[in-house]
Amino acid sequence: MTETAAPRPAAYTPTDRTVPTRSRERAAYDHAMVHSILDEGYVCHLGFVRDGVPVVLPTLYGRVGERLYVHGSTGSRPLRMAGETDAGLPVCLTVTHVDGLVLARSAFHHSINYRSVMVHGVAHPVTDPDEKREALDALVDHVVPGRSYDSRPANAKELAATAVLRLDLDEVSAKLRTGGPNDEPEDLGLPHWTGVLPVRTSHGAPVPADDLAPGIEVPDYLTTL
């Protein structure tokens, strides 16, 4: 018999935590959708519990296959907490993109078009040096694809000062709203403008550092970002 890799499931299995209590039609679980939302961003909001109350920290993340990585100083709270026990740190990592402002005729039906991903799980410190290097490259390349090849890699001292947490993509859901407003039939005659104002993220012209040596041009991977 020829050994073949098991086919990878095309979707994450919904759980009690990842099925919304309302607007279930907005939820999605397929890998392609989840990955595309994650790969479009680089800032997540990482939630964890400290002394019984929640903390939500904005931080960078990177994806390598079915793993997410976040990093920080070895002294920062979540990084330290995750390494204190073998059990790891229960977290919720959320990434959100705003695509448009939805203006309905009624205040009640105003909304936002958005795409978000919520990951529930337990974060563990990365101790393997190769995985740590791969994770740090992924973090840099998530912000600016290609940049990890065009910068000095971390040295031993920098690696030792940096903690990396891994969070497996397992209990995951995407949530999306698209399209125009959904007004009540009795409101259709009201005189208010109604529609969607698209929201876009773009980049300004690169601003060179004061001490950039003459002759070093802006790299292609920045102008095409």
Next chain:
Amino acid sequence: MTETAAPRPAAYTPTDRTVPTRSRERAAYDHAMVHSILDEGYVCHLGFVRDGVPVVLPTLYGRVGERLYVHGSTGSRPLRMAGETDAGLPVCLTVTHVDGLVLARSAFHHSINYRSVMVHGVAHPVTDPDEKREALDALVDHVVPGRSYDSRPANAKELAATAVLRLDLDEVSAKLRTGGPNDEPEDLGLPHWTGVLPVRTSHGAPVPADDLAPGIEVPDYLTTL
């Protein structure tokens, strides 16, 4: 003696939770800075604890003076949980704006220019009808200033279906990074481009709803947004 209002403190008092463990020079507590960051956004990430683990939910918010409001269906989890006991729901509400990508010569010194606000506290359901209406107007006007005057206000049925939570601005901090990369002296001769790529949020042209009646023009408050 003439009674005068006590002068409002110009800054939030730092606490154990709002003093960062590192990069303390990036923290700010003055009202003006905190308000300006909050007022520039409308999507927050709301963290709460459910069954002992964290949940981070993207949701809209509005500010009225020293109070923040979030809203949702009366059936949604955090809204329901906040009303279950008089103690309210411990939350952490975080708002983040990304201003630029900071490309250093070393991977280690890559960073993000950002402004964020983190609010710790206990959220309580708003039961007073006047405060609830004011909060819902603030939520609409936070997304599109002036819009609450140009849409049908919520009726009794819609008000009953909407739950609003209040979170006082009390234990609050801002955190900011600005400026260029901070490379190590020994890296200054490396051949990599270094500087900042500005990140901007902008709006596309308004897209009218399919059923918008002819003759209703795009309002000024949208074109100037």
